[in-house]
Amino acid sequence: MNLIKAKPITPSQRNLIQIKSSILSKTPLLKKEIKGVKTRSGKNSSGVITVRHKGGGHKQKYRKIEFTRNKTATEIITSIEYDPNRNSFIASSYNFQLQTYHYIISPKNINIGDIIESGSNAKIKVGHSLPLSKIPIGSLIHNVSVNSRNYAQLSRSAGTFSRLVKKTSKYGIIILSSGNQYLIPINCFATLGVVSNEFSFLTTKSKAGRSRWLNIRPSVRGVAMNPIDHPHGGGEGKTSGGRSSVTPWGRPTKNGKTSYLKNKQI
Numbered sequence: 001m002n003l004i005k006a007k008p009i010t011p012s013q014r015n016l017i018q019i020k021s022s023i024l025s026k027t028p029l030l031k032k033e034i035k036g037v038k039t040r041s042g043k044n045s046s047g048v049i050t051v052r053h054k055g056g057g058h059k060q061k062y063r064k065i066e067f068t069r070n071k072t073a074t075e076i077i078t079s080i081e082y083d084p085n086r087n088s089f090i091a092s093s094y095n096f097q098l099q100t101y102h103y104i105i106s107p108k109n110i111n112i113g114d115i116i117e118s119g120s121n122a123k124i125k126v127g128h129s130l131p132l133s134k135i136p137i138g139s140l141i142h143n144v145s146v147n148s149r150n151y152a153q154l155s156r157s158a159g160t161f162s163r164l165v166k167k168t169s170k171y172g173i174i175i176l177s178s179g180n181q182y183l184i185p186i187n188c189f190a191t192l193g194v195v196s197n198e199f200s201f202l203t204t205k206s207k208a209g210r211s212r213w214l215n216i217r218p219s220v221r222g223v224a225m226n227p228i229d230h231p232h233g234g235g236e237g238k239t240s241g242g243r244s245s246v247t248p249w250g251r252p253t254k255n256g257k258t259s260y261l262k263n264k265q266i
Contacts (some may be wrong), residue, residue: 019199
């Protein structure tokens with residue numbers, strides 16, 4: 001398992017669990033596929049906060065990922081790297097026909113030097129991109145496109161996958177890791193295998209500062225506020241019970257009734 005439990009020589013390392021970085025390249029290989037991105041911090045174009053609990057964060061650069069592997073090509077994996085914008089690893093590959101480099105989502109159990117193919121005549125192997133019509137039923141796939149002319153949108157997060165359970169002459173049925181089912185045209189492309197870094201959910205932050213690095217600001221409980229700031233606020237002592245759970249704007253949050261229209265008295 002690629003996890004490291006830190007020896008707690010400081011209080012901030014007491015419960016720290018991280019992914020091993022020895023399998024990843026220390027520096028990005030493709031400098032031309034990297035660009036700077038300004039952090040929005042949860043604000044819209046007018047500077048108004050539209051998403052709470054966001055702000056700060058470490059400066060990051062975006063890696064351009066190739067999500068449309070629908071052309072016939074043969075490539076070789078040249079590096080496996082960390083991407084600050086996603087929880088899965090990314091891999092750089094070299095296209096022999098076009099003599100170009102690009103980044104892709106790294107599948108599980110793929111190594112530097114492996115050959116990957118794409119197209120209708122690609123072999124059934126991990127990392128190869130094929131249309132659903134050429135993929136056997138029961139195969140685990142990721143990077144699934146929902147439209148033959150669009151880029152891949154499904155099963156791109158770390159450790160996720162979809163399973164092809166049925167095919168017809170026009171459509172294929174896949175089941176996602178969440179259990180949701182999708183009906184997708186049979187000519188849509190998908191990559192064989194499971195997305196890498198499947199143990200990312202086991203990692204811990206262990207201190208508040210690590211959340212601030214990730215652009216996450218603290219959230220204050222409503223019962224700790226004043227009555228003017230939250231419906232749960234105020235009261236003598238710790239009065240958290242005996243009142244319905246609502247949002248800061250007074251909308252109920254429990255029993256599945258999260259929509260204002262569902263609870264509105266007509």
